Amino acid sequence: MSAPASRGNDAAITAAALRSDRFRIEREADWQRLEEILGRMEKGRIARLSDADLLDLPVLYRTVASSLSVARETSLDAATLAYLESLVQRAWFLVYGPRSSLGGWLRRFFGGEWSRSVRAIWPEILVALSLMVVGTVVGWLLCASDSQWYYSLVPGQFLDARQPGASREVLLGTLFGNQSQPHLSIMSAYLFNNNAGVAITCFALGFAFGVPPLLLLIQTTTTLGSMLWLYHGQGLTVDMIGWLSVHGTTELFAILLAGAAGLHVGRSMAFPGELSVLDAAAKAGQRASVVMAGVLIMLAVAGLLEGFARQLIDNTPGRLVVGYGMLALWLGYFTLLRRVPPSSEAE
Structure with a gap:
């Protein structure tokens, strides 16, 4: 150089x-x-x-x-x-950034913020509940009119021994005697992932003005109606309800809230009122995101109940007590807990 x-x-x-x-x-x-x-x-x-x-x-x-x-x-x-x-x-x-520690956020979330957000979307919850009831009835009636509908409405993983024409003893074997089933923790994780996927999809589709969640809620519950029809034919309705209720009261409740949250966002976009569509969607999305955070918690609980409690509790009365006890717990939380504690400072 x-x-x-x-x-x-x-x-x-x-x-x-x-x-x-x-x-x-x-x-x-x-x-x-x-x-x-x-x-x-x-x-x-x-x-x-x-x-x-x-x-x-x-x-x-x-x-x-x-x-x-x-x-x-x-x-x-x-x-x-x-x-x-x-x-x-x-x-x-x-x-x-966040104004509270993780502990402060958890206290606020469980101390009333989640329940308040759920109560705020009660019109959508009623619509979603109506659709789930309709889907269950439609699934039952379709199978009652033609048993071939069962194969169209029930997912492949349930088409083992649970098929039209199965004997009472075979169907009983799918409900009881599974305490020694191995790898319950793996099943619990799989069930949580599967149910969370359904709930998140139901919520995410709410941005399409709420129409897809309506269809997904109906589709999900037609499977329930079809399976209830199958077990009813062998006089096992109560046993089937007990088998489902252990986890189903929590799981179906979570899916109900996810669908309602999606409908809430879709309704806000379709009818924004005095707000712009984006502002209405953002406001509804904030409330719905709190609901969905709780939905994931409920689905984790449902996965544990489905993977463990349903297999380990091998009688219908015990399953009914657990299932409807959980339903009473959720309803009590959402209806009775109304106070939202102030945010805690970062610790």
Whole structure:
């Protein structure tokens, strides 16, 4: 490399270093003040912050974010960029991030936020419940009119011994005597994944103005009606209801709420009122997302009940007690718990 070129490179490096130093000197006071405030907050010393510190926090955050943008565009030194990126990330979390710890969020969620969100969509719950009843009745009547409908309405995994023409003893064998079935935990995980897929699909389709959830709810319950018809033909209706109720009161309740949440979003988009479609969908989506968080919890409980309790409890009265006890628990929570505790500060 020639001497003039070398001197030119050295001059460019020196100029860049000076520019970086000048940039830091002009703004470093704001960076240091923001870092001091963040340090106190991260150590749980929010009470020691002055009113001026709290008021300046979002202003300082925007100032440092602007500094980071300028530093990136002007290709300042890597150390300055790394420092500013770290500072902006910490500030973003404290300014815009969650205001409560995980424990605080759980207390608020189970302390009334979930139940309040469910009660807020009660019109859609009534519609979804009506559709599920209709689907069950339609499945029963179709199979009663022509048994070939059973093969169209019932998924393949249930078409083992549970088919039209099966004897009472064969059908009884599918309901009882499975306590020693291996790999119950694997079955529980599979059932949760399957049911969660149905519920999430039902909710997600609500963005198509609520029509697909209506069809999915009916389709899901036609299977239930078909299987009830099959066992009724051998005088096993009560035993079948007991077999289903262990997990079904929780599982079907969860699917009901998921369908209602999807309908709520779809209805808000179809009839936004004074809001724009996007604003109405966003508002409904916030409420529906709380409902769906609870739905996933219910489905996890249903998966455990279906994978373990239904196999281990080998009598109809015990299954009915567990199933309808769970239903009473859910109904009691949604109807009686109305208070929403205030958000907790980050611990």
